[in-house]
Amino acid sequence: MMPELGHYALVLALALGIVQAVAPLLGALQRDTALMRLGTSTAVMQFVFVGASFAALTVCYVTSDFSVVNVFENSHSAMPLIYKFTSVWGNHEGSMLLWVLILAMFGASVAAFGGNLPATLKANVLAVQSWIACTFYLFILLTSNPFLRVAQPPFEGRDLNPILQDIGLAVHPPLLYLGYVGFSISFSFAIAALIEGRIDAAWARWVRPWTLAAWMFLTVGIAMGSYWAYYELGWGGYWFWDPVENASLMPWIAGTALLHSAVVMEKRNALKIWTVLLAILAFSLSLIGTFLVRSGVLTSVHTFASDPSRGVFILMILIFFIGGGLALFAWRAPLLKQGGLFSPVSREGALVFNNLFLTTACLTVFVGTLYPLALEAVTGEKISVGAPFFNLTFGPLFIPLLLAMPFGPLLAWKRGDILGVAQRLMAAFAIGLVAIAVSFALMGVSSVLAPFGIGLAFYVMAGSLVDLVERSGLFRMPFATVRARTAGLPRSVWGTAVAHFGMAVTLLGIVCATTWGEERIVALKQGQSVSLSGYELSFDGMTQRTGPNFRELAAKFTARSGGVAIGVMEPSKRSFSARNSSTSEAALLTRGFSQLYLSLGDVNEDGSVAVRLYHKPLVLLIWLGSLVMALGGALSLSDRRLRVGAPKPAKKSVSKPSTLQPAE
Amino acid sequence: MTRKQRRLILIGGSLGVLAIAAVLVLSALSDSIVFFNSPTDIVQKQLKPGTRVRVGGLVKPGSLERGEKLNVRFAVTDGNHDIAVRYQGIVPDLFREGQGVVTEGKIEADGSFVADSVLAKHDENYMPREVVDALKQSGRWQEGEMKTDAHVVSKPQ
Numbered sequence: 001m002m003p004e005l006g007h008y009a010l011v012l013a014l015a016l017g018i019v020q021a022v023a024p025l026l027g028a029l030q031r032d033t034a035l036m037r038l039g040t041s042t043a044v045m046q047f048v049f050v051g052a053s054f055a056a057l058t059v060c061y062v063t064s065d066f067s068v069v070n071v072f073e074n075s076h077s078a079m080p081l082i083y084k085f086t087s088v089w090g091n092h093e094g095s096m097l098l099w100v101l102i103l104a105m106f107g108a109s110v111a112a113f114g115g116n117l118p119a120t121l122k123a124n125v126l127a128v129q130s131w132i133a134c135t136f137y138l139f140i141l142l143t144s145n146p147f148l149r150v151a152q153p154p155f156e157g158r159d160l161n162p163i164l165q166d167i168g169l170a171v172h173p174p175l176l177y178l179g180y181v182g183f184s185i186s187f188s189f190a191i192a193a194l195i196e197g198r199i200d201a202a203w204a205r206w207v208r209p210w211t212l213a214a215w216m217f218l219t220v221g222i223a224m225g226s227y228w229a230y231y232e233l234g235w236g237g238y239w240f241w242d243p244v245e246n247a248s249l250m251p252w253i254a255g256t257a258l259l260h261s262a263v264v265m266e267k268r269n270a271l272k273i274w275t276v277l278l279a280i281l282a283f284s285l286s287l288i289g290t291f292l293v294r295s296g297v298l299t300s301v302h303t304f305a306s307d308p309s310r311g312v313f314i315l316m317i318l319i320f321f322i323g324g325g326l327a328l329f330a331w332r333a334p335l336l337k338q339g340g341l342f343s344p345v346s347r348e349g350a351l352v353f354n355n356l357f358l359t360t361a362c363l364t365v366f367v368g369t370l371y372p373l374a375l376e377a378v379t380g381e382k383i384s385v386g387a388p389f390f391n392l393t394f395g396p397l398f399i400p401l402l403l404a405m406p407f408g409p410l411l412a413w414k415r416g417d418i419l420g421v422a423q424r425l426m427a428a429f430a431i432g433l434v435a436i437a438v439s440f441a442l443m444g445v446s447s448v449l450a451p452f453g454i455g456l457a458f459y460v461m462a463g464s465l466v467d468l469v470e471r472s473g474l475f476r477m478p479f480a481t482v483r484a485r486t487a488g489l490p491r492s493v494w495g496t497a498v499a500h501f502g503m504a505v506t507l508l509g510i511v512c513a514t515t516w517g518e519e520r521i522v523a524l525k526q527g528q529s530v531s532l533s534g535y536e537l538s539f540d541g542m543t544q545r546t547g548p549n550f551r552e553l554a555a556k557f558t559a560r561s562g563g564v565a566i567g568v569m570e571p572s573k574r575s576f577s578a579r580n581s582s583t584s585e586a587a588l589l590t591r592g593f594s595q596l597y598l599s600l601g602d603v604n605e606d607g608s609v610a611v612r613l614y615h616k617p618l619v620l621l622i623w624l625g626s627l628v629m630a631l632g633g634a635l636s637l638s639d640r641r642l643r644v645g646a647p648k649p650a651k652k653s654v655s656k657p658s659t660l661q662p663a664e
Numbered sequence: 665m666t667r668k669q670r671r672l673i674l675i676g677g678s679l680g681v682l683a684i685a686a687v688l689v690l691s692a693l694s695d696s697i698v699f700f701n702s703p704t705d706i707v708q709k710q711l712k713p714g715t716r717v718r719v720g721g722l723v724k725p726g727s728l729e730r731g732e733k734l735n736v737r738f739a740v741t742d743g744n745h746d747i748a749v750r751y752q753g754i755v756p757d758l759f760r761e762g763q764g765v766v767t768e769g770k771i772e773a774d775g776s777f778v779a780d781s782v783l784a785k786h787d788e789n790y791m792p793r794e795v796v797d798a799l800k801q802s803g804r805w806q807e808g809e810m811k812t813d814a815h816v817v818s819k820p821q
Binding site (some may be wrong): 217352368389 | 688700734753754
């Protein structure tokens with residue numbers, strides 16, 4: 001009964017979606033308020049029905065209803081409850097259902113919180129949103145139905161892929177999808193603006209919070225995915241430039257560029273056409289990411305199974321939305337009036353610089369990701385483009401960006417004084433130079449580039465804080481004044497500083513973990529020990545354990561530093577009988593921001609066991625930095641400015657926030 | 665500065681950055697891409713010793729030998745030809761005889777292959793796509809034998 005209900009709810013959502021894709025558009029065209037309002041209620045109801053459909057699938061998983069093919073193929077009755085929940089999206093069909101659930105959620109939030117939008121804009125946005133939703137409902141119903149039944153229900157399921165049975169998987173896909181799909185709102189706003197042929201600074205103010213929210217989720221989602229790969233796959237790597245990782249990085253870069261260009265549009269009414277284009281591109285890249293991951297053209301852990309009809313279907317969706325979006329852009333963009341002159345050296349100029357380098361960096365990732373596919377399609381040659389390519393292209397493009405990062409927020413709008421800003425950044429330059437000198441002194445000349453990387457990171461960290469320090473009067477004024485001024489600073493200023501600071505923290509982690517990380521692979525017998533980077537690990541013995549749906553062979557190691565025991569590490573190998581498959585569970589020992597990482601290899605005939613031991617200095621900064629970046633986004637999102645003009649019962653006339661002064 | 669001059673600066677700057685990026689991409693592409701080959705390709709193409717390539721196929725049953733110090737020797741086969749592979753390190757969890765594998769490394773002067781990374785699949789149902797294609801080419805692929813596509817577990821450089 002449950003799967004049929006879920007299936008039915010999804011069909012109903014599609015029916016509502018079709019109404020919502022047409023009615024508000026017509027309403028906006030004919031200025032018919034009733035038709036335009038229809039979109040608001042259908043958007044909320046779509047969310048309710050997709051939610052019901054998702055809940056139905058979840059119930060099938062939790063009750064281990066193996067008469068549903070999808071559950072049979074991806075679940076096991078002995079699996080812990082949490083993984084029964086997460087396996088809902090640990091497969092192709094279920095993850096697409098999660099995709100549309102989040103899409104419907106965003107649509108419903110625009111309907112619910114968009115009370116201050118002009119009626120026609122809101123109607124158009126909801127209609128475009130529904131176009132996207134309908135194509136994906138159709139995709140699920142026609143090619144990837146998760147509710148299909150088998151006539152003879154098996155007694156036991158085939159279990160979830162063991163590497164996906166992990167808490168990292170519980171959070172990574174939903175966060176990533178919140179980011180991917182969140183950009184659909186920016187896309188819908190851009191298309192709606194093009195349909196109306198009118199766009200102003202207020203538009204940027206409405207789009208920014210959605211973009212910011214999507215960007216935050218994507219930031220945390222990518223970081224989570226990277227941490228999951230780090231501890232679960234057992235090689236201690238955190239980023240492999242795997243096409244699927246790139247597929248999530250590209251929308252992130254485009255989204256970052258969009259956030260920055262929307263600032264220019266909001267404050268200075270300039271870069272309108274470019275911002276609209278970026279909004280289209282950011283979501284297009286999300287769609288391309290979905291296509292790459294879901295169509296099976298790539299080999300990856302994310303590709304659950306391949307079926308050509310799905311690939312073709314997603315390709316059609318891709319062509320329709322990207323092609324349609326860009327065609328509409330080419331047709332209507334010339335109608336949008338340009339405004340706001342600025343000199344090349346100015347805040348606007350700095351943001352253009354940012355956009356230029358971000359989009360170019362995004363382009364190099366795009367080329368590196370799709371070139372092998374294109375080459376294989378044309379010549380049949382199979383190649384792999386790996387980390388060296390991206391290090392040589394992406395890296396050099398990010399250096400000027402990071403160098404310029406502290407300058408941006410310090411430059412004045414319209415016309416800036418670059419020498420004056422350089423003077424204000426003197427302290428930051430000094431800190432960067434000291435960091436370079438100290439790294440050379442401590443680590444020697446083993447790596448020439450790394451100290452400069454560290455210097456760059458410290459310079460950006462210090463430079464991000466300059467604006468805060470100056471504005472709060474720190475070091476110059478009495479403490480009480482500083483406190484008052486600090487509290488009075490706009491949250492967006494905090495957001496910028498914190499996010500830029502986070503970027504530098506991530507950079508520091510990457511440089512240190514990559515350059516001074518050490519690795520040893522050895523075979524050990526019981527009682528033997530291995531030392532690395534000042535730590536000594538002794539092998540105490542092996543134990544057999546049984547988990548809910550696996551058997552585990554764990555090795556016990558005692559870690560010592562300077563002869564003092566600092567912890568026990570128990571890496572293990574799990575074998576899952578249902579899939580005749582096994583995974584390695586790495587053991588991590590955290591020391592400050594650094595980690596010792598131990599994973600097991602094979603057990604040899606002579607009783608020795610192969611182990612892989614890494615010391616990763618400051619590796620945790622990579623993910624902490626991403627969290628700090630997301631925190632910056634959250635601070636900026638909480639800025640009063642973005643809430644100004646929110647619907648207030650007392651003042652109904654606040655429909656044009658463009659007439660309000662920016663809070664800054 | 666006139667509007668025209670500003671626009672020229674902007675366009676000039678953008679083209680400059682794009683040109684730099686194009687140079688970076690082209691030079692990186694010529695240096696850092698690795699071609700995939702089946703054992704038959706390796707034998708037929710007569711690649712120069714020292715060339716970096718990926719070789720994929722099945723681990724030949726009976727060929728796996730484990731030596732001292734984590735040395736591993738095995739043969740990769742596509743049914744028509746075999747390539748002897750040497751590797752030092754830990755092989756992936758699902759590395760087994762008769763299973764699909766992709767290795768990356770250099771060809772030695774004696775025609776053997778020294779791998780610095782060994783990639784196996786991530787799931788017993790699936791096979792790296794390159795391996796499937798290589799087996800199809802050599803005519804050893806039976807349709808429906810295994811589903812294609814899954815994770816190729818790669819060990820980073």
